[in-house]
Amino acid sequence: MRVNADFTQRVAVHFDQTAWVASPAAGVERKMLDRIGEEVARATTIVRFAPGSAFSAHTHDGGEEYLVLDGVFQDETGDFPVGSYVRNPPTSSHTPSASKGATILVKLHQFDPKDRTEVRRSINGGGDIDLFKDAHEDVQVQCWAAGEQIELDAGKGLEVFVLEGSFIETGEEFGVWDWLRLPPGSRSTAIAGEGGARVWIKSGHLSGMI
Structure with missing residues (x-):
């Protein structure tokens, strides 16, 4: 699958003009901003988790970063409410879920392969x-x-x-x-x-x- 995969071009994606697409996990939908690959992909995506939905356990060989836009996102390490920014470096693994629902911006397989830095912080409170x-x-x-x-x-x-x-x-x-x-x-x-x-x-x- 290739979505906005020509990186020589300017690309704009408007949330209200883009359809949700079902993922393989029940209750999880996506708006694909860019993507190269199938389920294991270099991807930038807005992902919406219905209450009680989850993905199965998986490893991020190329790393993962996400920003929680709505609701509360969860995995084994805790709860991540709106405004949480998380970087899970290459080789990390988790089982993501959202017991009450959540929407996140997530980027996959885009890290330096040697990166092992974890980041967990809030962007709430305003300011740069x-x-x-x-x-x-x-x-x-x-x-x-x-x-x-x-x-x-x-x-x-x-x-x-x-x-x-x-x-x-x-x-x-x-x-x-x-x-x-x-x-x-x-x-x-x-x-x-x-x-x-x-x-x-x-x-x-x-x-x-x-």
Whole structure:
């Protein structure tokens, strides 16, 4: 399966314009942002867990990072409420579930194979947050003031996911849970909406994809 798999191209996915697709696990649905592969895939996905749903135990050979957007996500290590950011490095394993339901943004098989850093933290409380940085990638939460112009330098690729508010880029408006991917070597400008914007932004990680 290949979804938005040409990393030389700008890609925009709008949450309200994208259908949910059933996964192999009962009660678990997905909106695929990009994907290369079948069930074991390099993937960026919004995943919705119905109350009581779960995936079977599995190992993340290429690592996993996720941000809880709604509800409470769970595994053997505990409960992760809205605003939880988690990085499970390559070779880690777990059995994910959501007894009361949850929605997450998740990225799979995109880590440096040598990465063994675990991250578990909350993005709640507002403000800019540095979530993770190494030679391979830089992950942040940024707050943009109303009307602010932000230069998006995608020298090695960049993704922006809207958590709150909105912004406009190349004349296209992005609202809550919308996603933008800019290809390596490109630059662009975002203009925050009237209410500002709070975004999850990841850069530096796509140069090897083209």
